[in-house]
Amino acid sequence: MGTMRYRSHLAELKTTLSAHQLEVLNSEMVRLHKSALTAYALWLVLSWFGVHHFYLERPWKAIAYILAFTVGAAGLVLGFLLSWVMDETWSLAFRGAAVGGGLVLAGWWFVDLVTLHKQVERYNEEMEAQVIEALREPGGPPRPEQRSRPWPLYLNN
Template sequence: MGLTTEERILIEQHVTNSAKSPAAAYLLWFFLGWAGIHRFYLGRMGSGLAMLLLNVIGGLTVVFIVGFFLLGIWALWWIVDLFLISGMIDAQKNEIRARLTQQALAGENRS
């Protein structure tokens, strides 16, 4: 049996309350994106750390020319993230929604 309308509304309210703020994510991208902070905020710890290290190592090795290459990769990644942030937030909402739906259905099956 499926979820009732009330259960669906409660799930959507929980998703809305738990979701990350797009405004906060874009502000973090703009002001602290050099450190990958927007990715940490969105729960992407590994790629946030990679972005931070890429920028720091690139900055430290710029005198050896290889730093320009690393900073170029970082800059491209930073620009691409501008377009990926909304998808990351949508993916997080879908994960929350799926988890809550599964929990509601599991609770219904126990009754």
């Protein structure tokens, strides 16, 4: 669904909420909201370790960043160390791994530079949709064993 259509869909869903439910939605969004400024700060300082993806609760993507960084760094170190000890073939193989890991990481880094604000916006919209759906459920918010995120106690009433 396009961003504008998704936002209008969220706006429509909000019109079905009571005043109390809107208050709860607003308080939950204050708690769950992620900042693009914080995401970019994390990207700028610690992006090679994928910390900005941990912030946006996407651990698998962050782990992929860590793996690419590890492959690149290990390949670089081993490539230079092995050039003194072993034949040049192994050294070149490890240097190739370093270049490959570095190129993958640089590509992801650039994509995040251009799209991180949209990623944060999408995260916030998804959280808002989840809270609205939980508030609209006939039985109230889901029980603790049914949800993946911590839920405030006042929603369990």
